[in-house]
Amino acid sequence: MSSAAAASNGPYEELCQQLREVAVLSSCNAVLSWDEQTGMPAEGSAFRAEQVGMIAGLVHEKATHLRVGELLQELSQATTDEDSVVAANIREARRNYERSKKLPRRLVEELSKTTSLAQQAWIKARKDQDFPAFLPWLEKMVLLKREEAQVVGYGNGHPYDALLDEYEPGATAASIQEVFGALRPRLVDLIGRIQGASTKPGKEIVERHFPKAAQKVFAEAAARCIGFSFERGRLDESAHPFCSGVGPGDVRLTTRYLDHHFNSAFFGVLHEAGHGIYEQGLPEDQFGLGCGTACSLGVHESQSRLWENFVGRSMSFWNYFYPGAVQAFPNVLKEVSQDEFYQAINVVEPSFIRVEADEATYNLHIMLRFEIELKLISGELKPADLPSAWNSAFQRDFSIVPPNDAVGCMQDIHWSAGLFGYFPTYALGNLYAGMLFEAASRDLGELQAQFSRGEFLPLKEWLKEKVHQWGRRYTAPALIEKATGQKLTHEPLLRHLEAKYAAIYSL
Numbered sequence: 302m303s304s305a306a307a308a309s310n311g312p313y314e315e316l317c318q319q320l321r322e323v324a325v326l327s328s329c330n331a332v333l334s335w336d337e338q339t340g341m342p343a344e345g346s347a348f349r350a351e352q353v354g355m356i357a358g359l360v361h362e363k364a365t366h367l368r369v370g371e372l373l374q375e376l377s378q379a380t381t382d383e384d385s386v387v388a389a390n391i392r393e394a395r396r397n398y399e400r401s402k403k404l405p406r407r408l409v410e411e412l413s414k415t416t417s418l419a420q421q422a423w424i425k426a427r428k429d430q431d432f433p434a435f436l437p438w439l440e441k442m443v444l445l446k447r448e449e450a451q452v453v454g455y456g457n458g459h460p461y462d463a464l465l466d467e468y469e470p471g472a473t474a475a476s477i478q479e480v481f482g483a484l485r486p487r488l489v490d491l492i493g494r495i496q497g498a499s500t501k502p503g504k505e506i507v508e509r510h511f512p513k514a515a516q517k518v519f520a521e522a523a524a525r526c527i528g529f530s531f532e533r534g535r536l537d538e539s540a541h542p543f544c545s546g547v548g549p550g551d552v553r554l555t556t557r558y559l560d561h562h563f564n565s566a567f568f569g570v571l572h573e574a575g576h577g578i579y580e581q582g583l584p585e586d587q588f589g590l591g592c593g594t595a596c597s598l599g600v601h602e603s604q605s606r607l608w609e610n611f612v613g614r615s616m617s618f619w620n621y622f623y624p625g626a627v628q629a630f631p632n633v634l635k636e637v638s639q640d641e642f643y644q645a646i647n648v649v650e651p652s653f654i655r656v657e658a659d660e661a662t663y664n665l666h667i668m669l670r671f672e673i674e675l676k677l678i679s680g681e682l683k684p685a686d687l688p689s690a691w692n693s694a695f696q697r698d699f700s701i702v703p704p705n706d707a708v709g710c711m712q713d714i715h716w717s718a719g720l721f722g723y724f725p726t727y728a729l730g731n732l733y734a735g736m737l738f739e740a741a742s743r744d745l746g747e748l749q750a751q752f753s754r755g756e757f758l759p760l761k762e763w764l765k766e767k768v769h770q771w772g773r774r775y776t777a778p779a780l781i782e783k784a785t786g787q788k789l790t791h792e793p794l795l796r797h798l799e800a801k802y803a804a805i806y807s808l
Contacts, residue, residue: 313379313387316372317590320394323364324589328548330356330413335553337417338539350417357413364401373398386592389774393591396470403452412445416719423717424540432688432706439684439716443677446721450678461678464722468598469729471776474675477725480732481668484791491798492661495649498806502644507563509633516558519629520567523622524554524574527608528761534577541714542569542656544605546580546595549588564646565657568609572656575608576601578761582769592772598723600768600777602730603737610660610731611738611797612760616643617752644805651699653708661798662699664731669694670713670724678721733781735794737764740785 330353337349373395381388419438426435450460459474466472521536539555546552554573558566579601587593595601612618616639619626623639634642649659655666673690676682682690691710696702703709715723741763742748751759767784775783782788802808 312372312375313391316369316376316394317390319363319366319369319372320390321589323360325548326356326360326363330360331545331547334417335545335547335555337420338541338543339537339555343421346418346421350414353417354410354414358406358410361401361404361406361409365398369394369398370402384774386587386774389592389772390587390590393594393773400453400467403454404449405452408445408448408452412449412719415441415445416717419717419719420714423711423714427540427707427711430705430707430711432711435711435717436685439687442716442719443684443721446719447678447680459675459679461675461722464678465725466722468720468723468726469777470597471778472599472725472729477671477729480789480791481664481671481728484664484728484732485668487791487795488661488664491795491802492649492665494808495661495802495806498808500805500807502641502648502805504645504648504650506633506637506642506645508561509563510560511563511630511633513558513560515629516563516566519626520556520570522625523567523613524570524577526622526755527571527574527578527612527757529554529574529577530581533581536570536573542573543714544573544576544580546577546583549585552577552580562657568613568646569656571613572605572609575605578608578764579604579769582765583772584770587772590772592774594773596768596771596773596775596780597777598726599729599733600780602727603733603781604730604764604768606727606730607734607738607764611734612752612757614647614660615749615752617749619643620753621755647801647805649802649806651701653695653701653703654712661802664728665698667724667728669698671728674721674724729777729789732789732791732794733777735792735797736781736785736787736790737768738797739793740767 333349333353333356337346337353341349373391376391377395379391381391415438419435419442422438423435426432446464447460450463453463453466455462462473465474465477517536521531524536525531533550534552534554536554536556538557540557542554542556544552544554554570554577556566556569556573579595583593583595585593619639619642623642626642627634627637647659649661651662652658655663655670658666669691672694673682673687676690677684677687687710688706691706692702695709715721738748741760745751745759745763748760751757768780771780774780778789799808
């Protein structure tokens with residue numbers, strides 16, 4: 302049967318309707334979760350946990366309904382073009398159904414409630430630098446995620462594989478270890494040469510006082526300029542930056558503003574806007590279906606890291622934006638040259654906070670978290686021992702020790718949110734971003750000249766054509782190879798880093 306015939310087939314249409322209803326119900330939880338992070342009163346956390354837990358249970362019930370299984374069984378007989386929209390939507394529906402069926406509703410609701418409560422506990426514990434207050438929630442979350450791994454199953458691999466597969470389908474702990482094993486020595490070598498360089502740009506400039514109101518206006522203008530639509534999105538504040546694609550026409554970004562750290566909010570907004578542009582570029586007529594869903598978290602992170610780093614930290618970007626920065630922050634930047642500013646935003650040095658790390662050291666932050674997650678999920682590391690394990694690994698990798706747990710093992714929202722298996726996708730995103738940016742430069746000509754003129758639409762449209770419009774029609778490896786002509790490789794990222802830092806540090 303042709304894909305066109307399948308598309309008009311009753312079972313397929315009914316399946317699509319079922320999946321869209323699941324997605325609409327899930328979007329209600331997305332709004333509740335966004336509100337929890339941006340405006341919910343502190344005393345509302347217990348009731349909010351009840352709300353999201355109940356909705357998560359309803360979503361699970363609907364997603365695993367007997368009728369969905371029957372429709373998938375009927376459609377398994379259909380012969381469609383494997384590359385077609387219809388085939389991809391059926392494939393993804395089957396994959397999600399089979400995973401969801403393994404999860405008892407009790408576990409789904411418990412995870413959702415615990416996530417809601419744990420995130421509120423994390424916010425307070427981090428603010429108070431009080432790991433013991435957060436520990437019971439971490440212990441509970443680790444137990445729940447171990448249970449999830451067991452019921453989902455992981456073949457002959459590592460329990461972590463079952464969790465990682467939710468974010469990066471097909472990836473395993475072993476495949477990530479192989480990628481990191483090849484990347485780490487190259488990064489360590491580059492960082493060593495930078496640290497030994499005689500040229501030592503400082504970052505004092507970006508640690509001056511940048512008024513929050515001016516930061517907000519300037520960052521919003523930059524997000525709009527690179528292509529994020531504020532008619533279909535918004536920007537708010539939260540303890541940890543994130544992007545939530547609620548649904549068609551509704552994509553929400555958050556950031557956090559620090560008066561004495563320009564990089565944090567500005568590059569945080571560019572990062573989340575990159576996610577948002579991807580969400581806004583997905584085909585709206587495929588909402589709730591595989592082809593209306595981002596390909597993988599690694600591909601999603603490639604979009605955020607590309608706009609944040611390959612574009613936002615480039616000299617050509619600031620050729621266009623620096624005059625506006627001087628206008629926005631005259632008391633800080635009027636005596637600072639563009640070259641000095643560019644060097645300050647690109648200083649390479651060991652730092653405690655992942656989201657504020659430079660491009661060279663960032664992936665080491667991810668490797669450390671991956672190593673710890675493996676041990677937490679396998680049971681090799683007890684949650685109570687997390688601070689000492691973190692500090693020991695940090696000393697090994699960065700030669701510095703966090704002064705407290707708030708800037709150490711409690712800095713990220715991920716573990717309170719149950720996002721075990723998410724961290725490796727940031728590093729994959731960096732690798733994919735390097736590959737995509739190099740391919741876009743080949744296809745579009747002189748990107749740097751375009752950026753200097755404030756022309757970001759050609760790159761955005763290229764990304765929509767090569768990445769956004771496809772959703773999950775292809776797997777992540779296939780999509781990236783189709784877009785770039787290459788299988789996964791770290792060489793483009795390393796070429797980018799080598800060229801950039803050779804110029805800044807006179808290597």
